[in-house]
Amino acid sequence: MKRNDENTSLLRKGLLVFWCALAISCSSDSPVEETGGEPETPTTPEEEPEEPVAAKVYTVDNITDTYYDVAGVENVANWGPYNVHDPSVIKVGNTYYCYNTDVSFGSDVRPGIQIRKSEDLINWEWIGWAFNGLPAKGAAYIRSKGGTPFQALWAPYVMKVGDEYRLYYSLSSSTGRLSTMGLATSDSPEGPWVEKDLVVSSEPGGPVQTNAIDPSVVVTPAGEHWFYYGSAYDGIYKLKLNPQTGLAASPGDTGSRVAQRGFTNGIVNGNIEGPEVIYNEDQNKYYMFIAYDWLQTKYNVRVGRSDTPDGPFYDYNGLDINTEEDNGPMILAPYRFDEHSGWQGVSHPGVFKDDSGQYYMAHQGRPGENSFFMVLHVRKIHWTEDGWPIISPERFADVAQTTITDTDLVGNYEQIIFGYTVTPGYADEQRYPDFQNSIDLTLNADGSINTNANDVWSYDAPWLTLNFGDGTFVDKLYVERGRDWENEVESTILLSGLNNEGTAIWGKKIN
Numbered sequence: 001m002k003r004n005d006e007n008t009s010l011l012r013k014g015l016l017v018f019w020c021a022l023a024i025s026c027s028s029d030s031p032v033e034e035t036g037g038e039p040e041t042p043t044t045p046e047e048e049p050e051e052p053v054a055a056k057v058y059t060v061d062n063i064t065d066t067y068y069d070v071a072g073v074e075n076v077a078n079w080g081p082y083n084v085h086d087p088s089v090i091k092v093g094n095t096y097y098c099y100n101t102d103v104s105f106g107s108d109v110r111p112g113i114q115i116r117k118s119e120d121l122i123n124w125e126w127i128g129w130a131f132n133g134l135p136a137k138g139a140a141y142i143r144s145k146g147g148t149p150f151q152a153l154w155a156p157y158v159m160k161v162g163d164e165y166r167l168y169y170s171l172s173s174s175t176g177r178l179s180t181m182g183l184a185t186s187d188s189p190e191g192p193w194v195e196k197d198l199v200v201s202s203e204p205g206g207p208v209q210t211n212a213i214d215p216s217v218v219v220t221p222a223g224e225h226w227f228y229y230g231s232a233y234d235g236i237y238k239l240k241l242n243p244q245t246g247l248a249a250s251p252g253d254t255g256s257r258v259a260q261r262g263f264t265n266g267i268v269n270g271n272i273e274g275p276e277v278i279y280n281e282d283q284n285k286y287y288m289f290i291a292y293d294w295l296q297t298k299y300n301v302r303v304g305r306s307d308t309p310d311g312p313f314y315d316y317n318g319l320d321i322n323t324e325e326d327n328g329p330m331i332l333a334p335y336r337f338d339e340h341s342g343w344q345g346v347s348h349p350g351v352f353k354d355d356s357g358q359y360y361m362a363h364q365g366r367p368g369e370n371s372f373f374m375v376l377h378v379r380k381i382h383w384t385e386d387g388w389p390i391i392s393p394e395r396f397a398d399v400a401q402t403t404i405t406d407t408d409l410v411g412n413y414e415q416i417i418f419g420y421t422v423t424p425g426y427a428d429e430q431r432y433p434d435f436q437n438s439i440d441l442t443l444n445a446d447g448s449i450n451t452n453a454n455d456v457w458s459y460d461a462p463w464l465t466l467n468f469g470d471g472t473f474v475d476k477l478y479v480e481r482g483r484d485w486e487n488e489v490e491s492t493i494l495l496s497g498l499n500n501e502g503t504a505i506w507g508k509k510i511n
Contacts, residue, residue, distance in 0.1 A: 003188055003328035024430045043482055049108045050148045055082055056080060058123045059482055060397045060490075065341070065367035065375065071105040080124045084212075086274065087362040089190035089352045090189065095119055096352075097189045098362065098376065099167065104372050113153045113169060117192065121360070121378045121396050124388040127190055130156075130167055135195040137296040139172040147173035147205050155214045155274065155348065158189070165189050166246050167197065167435050170213035177202050179212040181229060187332050190353070199247055200229060200239070200254055207294065209234035210254050214348075216345045217241065218277040218286060226309040228258070228288070231273035232426075232460065235260030235322070236290065238310060255292035259304065261461060262326040267424035269326055270294065274384035277309070282357070288313045288321070289361075292330075296371050298423065299347035300333035301363070302326075312425040316388065316502035329502045330418055332363070332379075332391050334433035337414050337508070340486040344433035346377065359383075361391055368435065371377075380498065384479040385463070390478060393506035395481035399491050404479055406459050408493065410445045414438035415495075417505040441507060464495060466505075473501045 056070070056078040063081055070078040098116045103107055112129030134149055142149040154170040165186045165332050172179040180201040182192040202212040216228045219376035225241035227248070239248060261272045276359030286306045304313035304321040312320045315327035332349070336342030345366035349487040351357045359381035364374045380392040391415065416438050423430050442450050449455035455468045459479070466475040476498035484492045487510075495507030 004414070010300060026286050032215050041438060044251075046238075050251065053072045060122060060436060060485075061488075063122075063375070066370055066373050067105070067375075071373075072107040073104055073109050074107075077126050079118075079126050081122075081376040083109075083192045084116075085100060085364045085374050086348045087350045087364070087376060088156050088158045089350050089360070089362045089378075090158045090160065091352060091354060092160070092189050094191075095248065096121060097158065098124065098350075098423055099156040100376075101154045101156070103374060109152075111150075111152050113156050113167070117190075120398060122398065124376065130184065130191055130193045131169075131195075134171065135169060135182050135184065137195055138169065138180050141198060142171065142181045143229055145175075145178055147175040147178040149173050157215045157365050159217055159219075160248065160326050161219075161243070163187060166217075167193055168215040168246075172213055175204060177204050177209065177211050177233060181212050184248070197247055199227065199241075200237075200260055202254065208254060210237055212254075213239075214274045216276045218279055219243075219280070220279060223490075224309065226277070226469055227255070228257075228275040228277050229255075230275065234269050234277045235272055236288075236445070240310075240354050257322055258287065258313060259321045261292070264424045265421055269422050269424050270298065271426060274347050276351050278351050279309070279360075280359075280383075282296055283383065284311070285387060287351075287389060289349045289351055289389075289403045290321075291349070292326070293347075293423075294364060295348070296426050296427070297433045298430045299345045300420075301331050301349050301361075301391075303331055303348050304315070305331060305387070328421070329388060329498055329504055330420055330497075331389060331421065332361070332506050333418050334435050335393075335416050335418075335438075335506070336435040337370060337416070337438045337486045342433070342437075343377070344371055345374075345433065360388070360396065368433070371433075371439055380480070380482075382480075384476065384478075385496060388498060388502075390498060390504065392480070392482060392496055393494050393508055394482045394485055397485070401481055404461065404481065404493060407445075409443050409457075409459060409464065409479070409509075411443060411509050413441040413443070413507045414508040415441035440478075463497075471500075475505045477505060482508075482511075487503075490500060 042098045056405040060078040067082045083104050084100050085103045088099045096118045115127040116124040139149045167184045181199045184195045185194045200212045202210045211231045211233045225243045227241050228238045230236040230242040236259035237255040238258045239253050242249045262269045270293040276289040289305045290302045306313040316329045321327045336346035343365040350362040362378050365377045380395045381389050458465050464477045464480045477495040482494040493509040
C-alpha cells in the first residue's frame with residue numbers, strides 16, 4: 001500500500017477509531033457510550049446466570065429484526081439467532097455448529113467465543129462458551145508486549161481434521177496491531193477446548209503492517225493447509241500451516257500479502273478484513289470472500305478466485321486483488337426492500353456446505369431501524385455458469401423447491417441492483433450504510449420487461465435472462481423459491497445473479 005507521512009497519519013487516525021469502536025461493539029454492542037479502561041489482567045468471569053429450563057424455539061414466524069426482550073446476558077439461553085457477529089459454521093452429522101465473536105446488545109458479556117447449534121439453520125440453540133475467559137497464551141502475549149487484552153474474543157474459525165476439532169480465535173488490544181490468533185482443540189464440537197499455542201501474532205512497528213485477527217483455513221486436495229488473516233493496515237495475508245499441528249509451518253512466519261484495498265486522494269477506501277477461503281471442487285478453484293468497509297454501516301462482501309491456494313486471486317475483471325484497486329464482484333451489501341428498514345453491516349462471511357454440496361453463507365445483519373442489534377443470517381450460495389458465487393436475496397427458510405414455469409415468472413417484482421459509492425476512511429467517514437434500495441420490475445406475459453417492448457426476458461430453468469437495451473445490460477439470474485421475510489410470505493420466487501458487468505442483481509416476486 002502507499003507509504004507517505006500523510007497517508008500514515010490518516011490511516012492511524014482511522015484505525016484509532018476502528019479499534020476503539022470495535023472494542024465497544026465486541027463486548028457490549030449498545031448505543032450507550034461506555035467509559036473507563038480495561039482491567040490490567042483478565043479476571044475470572046462471574047458465575048453464569050441460571051438458564052431457563054426450556055429455551056425459546058425459533059421459527060421463521062417468530063424471528064424478528066430487533067430483540068429487546070431477550071437481548072441481555074441474563075437471557076443468554078434464549079439468544080438463538082441473536083447477538084451473533086463474525087460467525088463460523090461447521091456441519092457435524094445432522095447438526096450445524098456456529099461459533100462467533102463475543103457480543104451482546106446493551107449489556108456486557110463475558111469473553112470466551114459463543115457456541116450455538118441447529119439442525120435446520122433456523123432454530124439455533126445456545127450451547128455456551130468455548131473458553132472460561134481469555135485463553136492464557138493469547139492474553140499473556142498481549143501483556144508481554146505492554147498491552148492490555150480486550151475482554152472479548154473475535155472472529156473465530158472452526159474446522160475438523162481427522163477426529164480433532166480445531167478452533168482458531170482472535171484476541172486484540174487497544175494498541176493498534178497488537179493482536180494474536182491462537183488455536184484450541186477438542187474431540188467434540190461442544191468442547192471442552194484446550195488451548196494449544198499461538199499461530200500468528202502482530203505488534204506495532206516493523207516494515208510489515210500485519211494485524212493478526214480474522215483467521216480462515218483452507219485444505220487443498222493434496223492435504224496442504226493454508227491460513228489467511230488480516231484486518232485494515234496492510235490487508236490480507238496468507239501462510240502455510242503444518243497440517244499435523246494446525247500451527248505455522250515455519251514458526252514465527254507472518255506470511256505474505258494476498259489482498260488489499262484501493263485509495264482515493266491518498267486515503268484508503270475503507271477497511272478490508274475477514275477473509276474466508278474455500279476450495280470448490282466442482283469449479284476446481286479457490287475462492288476468497290472478503291469483508292470491505294465499516295462493520296456497522298457499509299460492510300459488504302467481495303470475492304476473488306484463484307487456481308492455487310497461495311494466489312494470486314483475481315476479481316471479475318481479471319485484476320489481481322493484491323493491487324491498490326477495489327475489486328468485484330460485490331455479492332452482498334447493505335440493502336433495503338420496500339416497507340422495511342433494511343439490513344446493514346451484512347458481511348464477515350462464514351462459508352460452509354451441507355452433505356449434498358449446497359453452499360451457504362452465514363453473516364450478521366444489523367437492522368436499519370437500530371444497527372446495534374445483530375441477527376444471524378444464513379443464505380444459499382449458487383454459482384453462475386462461469387463459476388462466480390451469487391447469494392440468495394433472502395435468508396434460508398427451508399422452502400420447498402417445486403417446479404417454476406415461464407407462467408409462474410410473469411408478474412411484479414422488487415429488484416435490487418448493487419451499486420457502490422466509495423467513501424474513503426473508517427468509522428468517522430463511513431457513518432451511513434449506503435443502502436441499495438429496491439425498484440420495480442415487471443415481467444410481462446409477452447416476454448417484455450416493464451413498459452419497454454425492446455427489453456425482453458427468457459427462461460431456461462433455473463436461469464432467467466433479462467436483456468436490456470439490445471444487450472447493453474444482460475442479467476443472468478438464478479431462479480428459486482424462498483421466503484419473503486419482509487412481507488412474511490411463506491413462499492415466493494427469488495432471483496439472484498450478476499449482469500454482464502459483474503454487478504450483483506437481486507429480485508423477489510411480489511404478485
